[in-house]
Amino acid sequence: MESIPFIAWCLEHLNYWVITLLMAIESSFIPFPSEVVVPPAAYKAATTGELNVFLVVLCASVGACIGALVNYYLARYLGRPLVYRFAESRLGHMCLIDSAKVERAERYFDEHGAIGTFFGRLVPAVRQLISIPAGLARMGLGRFLLYTTLGASLWNTILAAMGWYIGHYYSGQLEEKVAQYSGELKIVMLVLGACVVLYLIYKGAKKN
Numbered sequence: 001m002e003s004i005p006f007i008a009w010c011l012e013h014l015n016y017w018v019i020t021l022l023m024a025i026e027s028s029f030i031p032f033p034s035e036v037v038v039p040p041a042a043y044k045a046a047t048t049g050e051l052n053v054f055l056v057v058l059c060a061s062v063g064a065c066i067g068a069l070v071n072y073y074l075a076r077y078l079g080r081p082l083v084y085r086f087a088e089s090r091l092g093h094m095c096l097i098d099s100a101k102v103e104r105a106e107r108y109f110d111e112h113g114a115i116g117t118f119f120g121r122l123v124p125a126v127r128q129l130i131s132i133p134a135g136l137a138r139m140g141l142g143r144f145l146l147y148t149t150l151g152a153s154l155w156n157t158i159l160a161a162m163g164w165y166i167g168h169y170y171s172g173q174l175e176e177k178v179a180q181y182s183g184e185l186k187i188v189m190l191v192l193g194a195c196v197v198l199y200l201i202y203k204g205a206k207k208n
Contacts, residue, residue, distance in 0.1 A: 014041045016055060019061040027067025027152070028126060034060070036155050037165030043174050046167025053164055064121075064152035065145065066129040072144060075135030091138045117144060121151025 014037075018143050022037045045051040117139070120130030134144050166174055 012045045014044060016050070016059045019056060019059040023063030024066040027064040028070045034159060038159035039166065040174060042160035042163030043167040046164045047171055053160055057153065060156040061149060061153045064156065065148055066132050068148045071131035072135040075132040076138060115147065118151040121148065121155055154184035
């Protein structure tokens, strides 16, 4: 997933507007890894001082919310049949989307309710698509934005901390360390997601 040439490009061209734009793309249905945007931006903040790491997180989170809103409104106003038709179209496949991924995101949202919008932002293979079932379920816009903003901000803070840490302790090794740490981070997030699922199952069983 991590593109070394693109990371190198980011180090040369990233500014707050570009961060916002790229993260909006990443959070919509267009496949684009946030790991090649936020860590390089935070690395740049740590090593050159051209960017502020707090503004990096802010712009990344704003961009993530913009992209999430695109998915939310498309799903809300197009409806389930058209969403699934797009998922199985050639364009959908070009965007690395298929009906199985949309079903997985819907199932995740159905199992965890509104809070799934928050935790879904932290789970690989669900993060970019969790806004679609929220739109299909016509989740209230205020609640959707609240959970999306909190989840996206937490994720971007983790990525920025990774880039900042690499900049301070492994200067000149950004590409290698991003590839290493992002893989470990995905494992941690999957474990965290599994723990949340188990907790919610336990809570539901206890209530029943």
